[in-house]
Amino acid sequence: MGALKTKNLTFIQGAFQINQLSLAIEEGKMTAIVGPNGSGKSTLLKLFARLYKAEAGEILLKDLPITQIGRKEFSKKITMLLQSKETFPNITVEELVSYGRTPHQKGLSRMNKEDREILEWALHECQLMSYKDRMLHTLSGGELQRARIAMALAQKTEVLLLDEPTTYLDITHVMELMELMKKINQKYGMTIVMVLHELSFAGAYCDNLVVMKKGSVYKAGNPQDILTSKLLEEVYEIDAMIKYENSFPMIIPNKKNW
Numbered sequence: 073m074g075a076l077k078t079k080n081l082t083f084i085q086g087a088f089q090i091n092q093l094s095l096a097i098e099e100g101k102m103t104a105i106v107g108p109n110g111s112g113k114s115t116l117l118k119l120f121a122r123l124y125k126a127e128a129g130e131i132l133l134k135d136l137p138i139t140q141i142g143r144k145e146f147s148k149k150i151t152m153l154l155q156s157k158e159t160f161p162n163i164t165v166e167e168l169v170s171y172g173r174t175p176h177q178k179g180l181s182r183m184n185k186e187d188r189e190i191l192e193w194a195l196h197e198c199q200l201m202s203y204k205d206r207m208l209h210t211l212s213g214g215e216l217q218r219a220r221i222a223m224a225l226a227q228k229t230e231v232l233l234l235d236e237p238t239t240y241l242d243i244t245h246v247m248e249l250m251e252l253m254k255k256i257n258q259k260y261g262m263t264i265v266m267v268l269h270e271l272s273f274a275g276a277y278c279d280n281l282v283v284m285k286k287g288s289v290y291k292a293g294n295p296q297d298i299l300t301s302k303l304l305e306e307v308y309e310i311d312a313m314i315k316y317e318n319s320f321p322m323i324i325p326n327k328k329n330w
């Protein structure tokens with residue numbers, strides 16, 4: 073069963089259009105949405121998160137149209153981390169992560185025992201226990217990203233959507249983040265969908281790729297099957313070859329005289 077499915081999804085913003093898009097995101101797997109700038113990756117993620125409303129067609133979460141799910145119920149099922157921006161509130165890591173429990177609390181009630189246990193669990197999974205009293209502005213980019221992910225985990229949803237979670241991270245922190253997401257995915261079976269630009273990391277860590285081009289899905293499937301020179305040429309307009317080192321795809325542009 074697909075965790076998320078789109079059926080003839082149509083969405084228009086300015087000159088950009090997603091037209092009759094049908095796609096299935098596999099449940100319990102890690103999927104990367106890739107494609108050139110402006111191809112519609114973030115827009116698709118925001119449609120999944122109900123931040124945008126489709127003009128036509130529908131999105132199903134486990135066969136239920138997402139429009140039929142109440143707002144609070146929806147925030148217990150799907151969460152989305154938007155692209156990280158430089159501004160963040162003047163609060164501690166623990167306070168940030170505790171925001172993830174908001175959809176589970178009744179009215180303005182304070183955190184109960186279960187909320188506190190889940191908060192500790194999220195901090196622990198993201199190796200943030202020793203950072204919990206640190207103010208957000210004192211964290212490095214990688215630590216801040218882990219704190220944001222811990223907040224999303226604390227929400228305890230079935231689906232986690234991440235928009236370019238690796239932006240601004242160096243290669244060590246990109247790997248650390250991908251390892252963390254893989255661990256969460258495998259340990260808890262959470263469906264993870266992320267927009268990524270690093271094709272090699274997307275291919276190495278994700279079970280499936282959705283390759284977008286101009287508002288359409290060019291191809292979707294297993295990275296080993298679909299990441300080809302032809303795809304690089306037709307989607308990114310580059311002449312390059314792909315070499316696998318173990319299962320890590322390396323993209324090498326064909327250029328004489330390197």
Ligand SMILES: Nc1ncnc2c1ncn2[C@@H]1O[C@H](COP(=O)(O)OP(=O)(O)OP(=O)(O)O)[C@@H](O)[C@H]1O
Nearest residue numbers: 085086087088107108109110111112113114115116
């Ligand atoms: N509010 C808006 N009004 C008009 N056009 C918009 C709006 N938001 C996004 N667009 C356009 O929609 C297209 C798709 O944008 P989107 O952000 O989904 O692309 P993307 O693939 O995520 O790009 P990137 O890799 O650069 O982040 C772009 O051409 C963008 O300019």
